[in-house]
Amino acid sequence: EHIFLALPEPNSSLLGGILFGSRVNLDSDLIQQFRRVGLSHIIAVSGYNLTILTANAQSLLKPLIGRRAIYVCFGLILAFVLMTGAPPSILRAGVMASLLLVGTLVGRPTNSVNILVLGAAVLVLFEPKIIFEVGFQLSLAATYGLIRVAPIIKKALSFIPSEVLRLILAETLG
Numbered sequence: 071e072h073i074f075l076a077l078p079e080p081n082s083s084l085l086g087g088i089l090f091g092s093r094v095n096l097d098s099d100l101i102q103q104f105r106r107v108g109l110s111h112i113i114a115v116s117g118y119n120l121t122i123l124t125a126n127a128q129s130l131l132k133p134l135i136g137r138r139a140i141y142v143c144f145g146l147i148l149a150f151v152l153m154t155g156a157p158p159s160i161l162r163a164g165v166m167a168s169l170l171l172v173g174t175l176v177g178r179p180t181n182s183v184n185i186l187v188l189g190a191a192v193l194v195l196f197e198p199k200i201i202f203e204v205g206f207q208l209s210l211a212a213t214y215g216l217i218r219v220a221p222i223i224k225k226a227l228s229f230i231p232s233e234v235l236r237l238i239l240a241e242t243l244g
Contacts, residue, residue, distance in 0.1 A: 087113030090154055115154045117163030117213065123150060124167050140171050147171075158193075158206035162213070165189040182217045186210065220244030 073089075074082045083095035096113065104110045124143045131139035151164040166189040173180040190210055193200050200206045224240035 084113065089119070090115060115157070116159055117166070117209070120147065120150055120160065120163045120167055123147075124171075137175070140175050143171055144168060158200055158203050159209035161193055161200070162189055162206065162209045165192050166213075183214070186213055186217065215244040216241055218244075 073085050074095075076082070077085060079095075080097055080100055083097070084100070087096055101110070101113070104113060123146055127143050127146055128139050131142055135142070147164050147167050151160055154160050166185050169185045169189055169192075170180055173185075190206075193206070220240045220243070223243050224236050227236045227239055230236045230239070
């Protein structure tokens with residue numbers, strides 16, 4: 071509501087799409103234009119949104135409340151998953167982020183591939199049909215690409231002088 075009060079259309083609907091993955095109020099022509107130019111992922115909620123939320127919350131709260139910031143992050147993850155309607159990609163990201171926080175809480179080192187596999191297993195254990203959902207499959211494949219393929223591509227792009235540009239290209243291609 072606050073977004074729609076603060077911004078005029080189509081800006082408010084676009085911000086709602088970026089933050090929460092909501093396409094309800096977006097003009098169908100605008101959605102089509104995003105698809106045409108290959109930018110429809112901008113208005114799709116993803117694990118990246120959740121990563122930004124939890125990383126920022128931890129960095130802001132840890133100096134103030136210490137390890138209790140982890141518990142606040144658990145609450146934020148749950149709220150974000152519920153607020154976005156719990157699509158498979160966000161469920162996967164939420165479980166992975168929670169597992170990462172559990173590892174931090176108990177003082178164990180974490181491995182991204184292990185967290186991805188364990189997170190997928192937890193989701194399949196609670197909802198076996200999720201394994202047949204394309205959104206879940208693509209989310210797993212994309213995350214694996216970011217974890218394993220992107221670093222290889224980044225090394226291959228060592229001729230590019232900008233570290234930021236190398237990382238963006240590697241993650242996009244990965």
